[in-house]
Amino acid sequence: MKFRIILLLLCSFAISQNIQSQEPTDFNVDFETYTLENGLNVIFHVDKSDPVVAVALTAHVGSAREKEGRTGFAHLFEHLLFLESENLGKGGLDKLSARIGGSGANGSTSRDRTNYFQTVPKDALEKMIWAEADKLGYFINTVTEPVLAKEKQVVKNEKRQGVDNRPYGHTMYVIDKNLYPEDHPYNWQVIGSLE
Secondary structure, three states, X not given: OHHHHHHHXXXXXXXHHHHHXXXXXXXXXXXXXXXXXXXXXXXXXXXXXXXXXXXXXXXXXXXXXXXXOEOOHHHHHHHHHHHEEOOOEEOHHHHHHHHOOOEEEEEEEOOOOEEEEEEEEHHHHHHHHHHHHHHHHOOHHHOOHHHHHHHHHHHHHHHHHHHXXXXXXXXXXXXXXXXXXXXXXOOOOOOOOOO
16 A cells, blocks of 8 residues: 555656646637628637537627616527527527537627527538528517517526525625626626516
């Protein structure tokens, strides 16, 4: 037993010496940026280490653009834009992604941005860019009163589960109310209020 402990200590020492002797390397990520005619900024990075591509659409829309007393709209909008578009149909983006071998489709909203992201095989990049563009351009006519009413309930339920009924769920609410002045856009929570 003593021999194993000594051997383990010697190995640990040798590994730590090897790690310390390595010189730090410069970290660099090559990328290109484009601004399209419609104002959309594109950041393009090529990584040939895997046969997949990550597609991320980020909009400069978050709860900080809302007004006190009318909060939660950015998060609701995230849900609505995720549902369908005229050309893809209900759940069309998810169905297309699954059909071509994609995974990890999701979205999130913060104070300053809303994003949608997923990973697809590299030969499906154009399809996913088209699908994201279709979602942006052709979702509005799919937002009917019943769809809006249903998604409002989904978002309210998220708030109940993730904030109201979770231990210490209101901690950030209390902190933000005391950290930011009343008229500051970070004074309210991203998920909004049930009212």
